[in-house]
Amino acid sequence: xxxxFLILGFLLTALSSVSTNAEVLGKDAIPPxxxxxxxxxxxxxxxxxxxxxxxxxxxxxxxxxxEEKDKEKIIELYRDNGRFFVxxxxxxxxNMMPSVAYDNLKAAFDTYTIKDAILVVNPNGVGEExxxxxxxxxxxxxxxxxxxxxxxxxxxx
Numbered sequence: 001x002x003x004x005f006l007i008l009g010f011l012l013t014a015l016s017s018v019s020t021n022a023e024v025l026g027k028d029a030i031p032p033x034x035x036x037x038x039x040x041x042x043x044x045x046x047x048x049x050x051x052x053x054x055x056x057x058x059x060x061x062x063x064x065x066x067e068e069k070d071k072e073k074i075i076e077l078y079r080d081n082g083r084f085f086v087x088x089x090x091x092x093x094x095n096m097m098p099s100v101a102y103d104n105l106k107a108a109f110d111t112y113t114i115k116d117a118i119l120v121v122n123p124n125g126v127g128e129e130x131x132x133x134x135x136x137x138x139x140x141x142x143x144x145x146x147x148x149x150x151x152x153x154x155x156x157x
Contacts, residue, residue, distance in 0.1 A: 025050040025061075033082030034061055041076075041084070044068035053077070054153060055120050055129050055144070060085055062118075062131070075118055088118040088131065097130050100149035108143075108151055109136035133157070 027035070027048045038045055048065040060077045067074065075088030096119060105112055116133040129152070130145040144153035 025052070030061065030063070031080070031082065034063065034078045037078060037082050037084060038063055038065070038076070042067060042074070045074075047073075051142075053131065053142075053144075055085075055131070056122050056124070056127070058085070062088065077120065086121060086123045088120050090117070091119045091130075092117045097145060098147070098149035101130065101145045101151075102149075104145070104149055104151050105132075105134065105143070108154065109134060109141070112136040115140065 030048070030050045034050075035048075038048065042065065044067050045065040046068055048063065050064070051062045053060050053062045055077065059080055061080070063076050063078060064073055066072070073090070075090065077085040077088060079085055092114065094117075097117075105114075113135045114132055115135050118131040119128055120131055121128045127147045129147065132143040132145060134141045134143050140157040142153070142155050142157055143151060146152050
């Protein structure tokens, strides 16, 4: 009986920590120290939005915006204190992920489509992560895949 409650406790803890909805933040919800740095680097930034992400075990803000004259979106990641972390590279449509990553996505989602893919290279050492938006069964998921092709994070948008 004790084992039953122990397993039930672990199960409830795991379920509560697995899925937290990723939320796109508007410009007003982005911390001012980050906005200051964005405007220092890109004084003509428009259409600014952000999303909280975890890359390389660090809590980061993924800032997406456009320059006034450009049509292409720019992706930059910042630490909570406002310091620039790294640029994100849009790789959607390319085959840059390890082939095992596609097998792992198939195992996790059965049928899926990748709506967006961003390469995040670790500025502090070796490795990269792939930040994906995956659509499976009509739901969007935020998925992080490491350089070995393993899914390290998966949360429903």
